[in-house]
Amino acid sequence: MKLTFKRLRDHAVIPARATETSAGLDLSACLTEPVVIPSHEIRMIPTGLAAALDRDDAMLMLCARSGLASKHGIAMANGVGIVDSDYRGEICVPLINQSSEPFEITDGMRVAQLIVVPVLLPETAEADSLPETVRGTGGFGSTGR
DSSP: OEEEEEEESSSSSOBBBTTTTSSSEEEEEESSSSEEEEEEEEHHHHOOOEEEEEEEEEEEEEEHHHHHHHHHEEEEETTEEEEEOOSSOOOOEEEEEESSSEEEEEETEEEEEEEEEEOOOOOOOOOOOOOOOOSSSSTTTOOOO
């Protein structure tokens, strides 16, 4: 499998793994000036990159960086981001500041991780009933604490 990146701005950083077997590739901010994320607010952080996988049965998943989250309260506003295999626009990272202090994002700062994930593409169908299971319709909390 091959993942190809296109720089949309000259100073965009091509993602790399921190170690040889890291699951995620570090995505960096591509900014003309720093972006301050006020407490409890969201800012969209551009990476200056577009990407293409050489297959349709995979996606790119954007995940928070654990250090930003645990040390500064900076996380992905949508939990995780999904970049579909046919998307060719700029990859941007929606970050939320969950702390009580403003946080500054600077050009080149690693702001997220990008992970390649396989995708199943099932056909969809409508039915009048579904197969029965032991759990049935038991929802949130139905299997224990």
